[in-house]
Amino acid sequence: MNPLITGRNLSKSYGSKLALNNVNFEIEQGAPVALVGPNGAGKTTLFSLLCGYIAPSNGELEILGYKPGSAALFNKVSALPQDAQLDPRFNIDKQLAFYAKLQGMSTTQSQTEALRVLDLVGLREIAKNRAGDLSHGMRKRVTIAQALIGSPQIVMLDEATAGLDPIHAREVRELVSTLSSEATFILSSHDLTELERLCSQVLHLDKGVLSEHQTKVNQTDKHFYTLMLNEMYENVEQQLQLLNGVSSVYMSQHKEYVIEYTQSEQALDIALLQFCHQHNWQYRQLVNGHTLENQIFKQEKA
Numbered sequence: 001m002n003p004l005i006t007g008r009n010l011s012k013s014y015g016s017k018l019a020l021n022n023v024n025f026e027i028e029q030g031a032p033v034a035l036v037g038p039n040g041a042g043k044t045t046l047f048s049l050l051c052g053y054i055a056p057s058n059g060e061l062e063i064l065g066y067k068p069g070s071a072a073l074f075n076k077v078s079a080l081p082q083d084a085q086l087d088p089r090f091n092i093d094k095q096l097a098f099y100a101k102l103q104g105m106s107t108t109q110s111q112t113e114a115l116r117v118l119d120l121v122g123l124r125e126i127a128k129n130r131a132g133d134l135s136h137g138m139r140k141r142v143t144i145a146q147a148l149i150g151s152p153q154i155v156m157l158d159e160a161t162a163g164l165d166p167i168h169a170r171e172v173r174e175l176v177s178t179l180s181s182e183a184t185f186i187l188s189s190h191d192l193t194e195l196e197r198l199c200s201q202v203l204h205l206d207k208g209v210l211s212e213h214q215t216k217v218n219q220t221d222k223h224f225y226t227l228m229l230n231e232m233y234e235n236v237e238q239q240l241q242l243l244n245g246v247s248s249v250y251m252s253q254h255k256e257y258v259i260e261y262t263q264s265e266q267a268l269d270i271a272l273l274q275f276c277h278q279h280n281w282q283y284r285q286l287v288n289g290h291t292l293e294n295q296i297f298k299q300e301k302a
Ligand SMILES: Nc1ncnc2c1ncn2[C@@H]1O[C@H](COP(=O)(O)OP(=O)(O)OP(=O)(O)O)[C@@H](O)[C@H]1O
Pocket: 014, 015, 017, 018, 019, 037, 038, 039, 040, 041, 042, 043, 044, 045, 046, 190
């Protein structure tokens, strides 16, 4: 299958500032894709290039075989900027129908479309509410509904959970996961751990340089566990080394240990949890494989 999006030797400079440096990537149709990186990494620049708002200084970018911004992509790609706002004075269904009309739908089609996308985000019952009367989380879901008008193949959400409390942020992530059969989502975020479970492909930008990671590969990496403890305990590394099948242990960050083991050891996860229990270690999480954060960190240090 052809990739949905291809970037080849893509660079973008603003004057003497190189914001994207020879970036190469492919995005396939399917599970959501994460675009992550610290402040100033180049996420907005890549996002803006994908939307066709700005042109690359060098290299090529193709979406469904076309240049971003091409008329052929109209209704196929949608983007939700981080600061997308609804007009607080108007009913939700009217606003969504208005955007559907802008996409060329008739009055009747646009009204039906407004209700369809509200259904998708589980908010049909608030169709007649004014945006100003909704919670922040609900407004975010309505803006995601807006991005789904016209059934685009690709939906780009910039910092979709920024400013939301953890419960609403989780609701948005679950929503994106549920809607993954409708469109391929590209989500940008500062927070790697937030998108790690949701996305199978992670594009990690730092200082304009891209590294790509497949989280599915990470999940099937059977040679490592990452154990996150609630507190610092004494001699954790030395003690974990004593377990059958463990070949090495290192502390990847504060209270977090990466445990390498021989593949023949089948039930090490159970043994690890029993070991924590016996030693009275409170654990927060046991991850099968390296966390993505550790993968990226290790690669950057290498
Ligand atoms: N219009 C511009 N003119 C000059 N420099 C710019 C412009 N836009 C971005 N930059 C610079 O390019 C680099 C990448 O910026 P960009 O906004 O793409 O990063 P980002 O990852 O989106 O950051 P943030 O998470 O803070 O939004 C930064 O060093 C930024 O200062």
